[in-house]
Amino acid sequence: MRIGYLGLGSNVGDRAANLRSAIRLIDRHGVSVEAVSGGYETEPVGEIADQPDFLNAVARIRTALEPVGLLDVCKAVEAEQGRLFGGPRHGPRTLDVDLLLLGDLELSTERLTLPHREVTTRRFVLVPLLELDPALRLPDGTRLRECLDRLGGGQRVEPAGPVV
DSSP states (O other): OEEEEEEEEEOSSSHHHHHHHHHHHHHHTTOEEEEEOEEEEEOOOSSOOSSOOEEEEEEEEEEOOOHHHHHHHHHHHHHHTTOOOSSOTTOOOSOEEEEEEETTOOEEOSSOEESOTTTTTOHHHHHHHHHHOTTOBOTTOOBHHHHHHHHOSSSOEEEEEEOO
C-alpha cells in the first residue's frame, strides 16, 4: 500500500458537490481516501483566463494500485462526474482529478509523470497539500514548503471552508 495525493478541482456547476462526489467515487474504486484538505477558491491558470474560478482541494489516499491503474481511476471518476473530454486544455470542467504524488515513486511516461510536473509551481496545489502534511517532500527530498515560499504572490488561493 502506498500513500498518495490527488488534486481535485471544479469550476462548472455545484463545485463543492462535484468535489464531494469525486471523493465518494474514488473510494468506491478501491482507493481509500484518508483525509481531504479544505477547499480553496482559485483563479484559472492556463490559456483560457475568461472562465469561472475553481474550487480546489487535495485528498490523501492509500492504495495498492500501480500508478497507471490509479490514473485510470482518476479518469474514470472524472467521466462519471460528467467531465467532457476533448475540450480546450485548461478549459472549464466539472471535475479535474490529478495524480500529484504516489509514495516515493518517480515516473515519466507519455501518459503520466510522477511527481506531477506542476506540483512545485502551482500555489493551488501546494497550499492544500501542505495543509494535509506540512513537512511533505518530493521523492528527491525537495521540501514543498520551500517551493511554496519561492512562489511569492501572483496566484490567488483563498480558503473556502471544508469540502467534506
